[in-house]
Amino acid sequence: MAKAKRLVVLVSGSGTNLQALLDAVADAGTEGYGAEIVAVGADREGIEGLARAERAGLPTFVCKVKDYDTREEWDAALAGATAAYEPDLVVSAGFMKIVGKEFLARFGGRFVNTHPALLPSFPGAHGVRDALAYGARVTGCTVHFVDDGVDTGPIIAQGVVEVRDEDDESALHERIKEVERRLLVDVVGRLARNGYRIEGRKVVIQ
Numbered sequence: 001m002a003k004a005k006r007l008v009v010l011v012s013g014s015g016t017n018l019q020a021l022l023d024a025v026a027d028a029g030t031e032g033y034g035a036e037i038v039a040v041g042a043d044r045e046g047i048e049g050l051a052r053a054e055r056a057g058l059p060t061f062v063c064k065v066k067d068y069d070t071r072e073e074w075d076a077a078l079a080g081a082t083a084a085y086e087p088d089l090v091v092s093a094g095f096m097k098i099v100g101k102e103f104l105a106r107f108g109g110r111f112v113n114t115h116p117a118l119l120p121s122f123p124g125a126h127g128v129r130d131a132l133a134y135g136a137r138v139t140g141c142t143v144h145f146v147d148d149g150v151d152t153g154p155i156i157a158q159g160v161v162e163v164r165d166e167d168d169e170s171a172l173h174e175r176i177k178e179v180e181r182r183l184l185v186d187v188v189g190r191l192a193r194n195g196y197r198i199e200g201r202k203v204v205i206q
């Protein structure tokens with residue numbers, strides 16, 4: 001059996017997607033799931049995502065933009081802190097910072113993001129709010145590889161969620177997250193176990 005892949009997960013908030021990955025690894029075992037989480041990184045302190053990692057006994061690291069003179073220096077520091085754990089895949093699970101050249105030079109093609117909208121609609125930091133404001137009747141979530149645009153990289157999988165008349169941003173986001181957590185766990189496991197190739201905009205999981 002192939003060696004389990006090493007995952008670094010990046011978070012900025014409550015970390016429920018991280019928890020879903022932690023639970024999947026715990027339930028299936030590292031071999032069964034095909035991957036293990038080796039560290040969790042964040043762009044801020046005091047978040048539940050980091051507390052979840054600590055409760056799971058995982059090493060954590062924090063790289064705050066304001067601790068660096070330039071965004072490029074922050075990006076290089078984040079890349080270095082992530083690389084120290086020698087990940088095969090990096091997962092952005094609610095990580096709310098755009099990464100730059102250095103990070104993508106090291107992790108391009110193996111950096112996965114989950115976004116709470118059906119890309120290419122509603123990219124950016126407010127995907128749920130923007131879909132509601134537009135009057136979309138269906139929205140959802142997209143798991144994709146990250147490139148140097150904002151939410152423009154090759155799509156791996158998507159999940160659909162209906163918008164209800166009574167939805168506000170919070171209610172809709174919660175229903176999206178229920179679908180998103182299952183999708184992310186499924187996609188990361190399949191990438192890790194089966195391997196994959198990226199052919200232009202298409203992702204083929206082998």
Ligand SMILES: Nc1nc2c(c(=O)[nH]1)N[C@@H](CN(C=O)c1ccc(C(=O)N[C@@H](CCC(=O)O)C(=O)O)cc1)CN2
Nearest residue numbers: 092096097098099113115124125147148149150151152
């Ligand atoms: N180069 C890329 N980096 C990241 C991508 C990406 O597609 N390309 N996806 C994000 C996650 N993301 C949505 O899925 C996202 C996160 C944050 C933002 C944003 O505008 N961030 C601001 C700060 C906002 C804040 O701190 O609250 C910023 O970076 O200055 C847009 C999209 C992961 N990274």
Ligand SMILES: NCC(=O)N[C@@H]1O[C@H](COP(=O)([O-])[O-])[C@@H](O)[C@H]1O
Nearest residue numbers: 013014015016017094114115116124
């Ligand atoms: N554009 C990035 C973005 O909006 N990411 C979103 O943040 C949430 C994090 O939830 P979690 O911290 O509970 O996993 C998720 O819905 C994720 O798609």
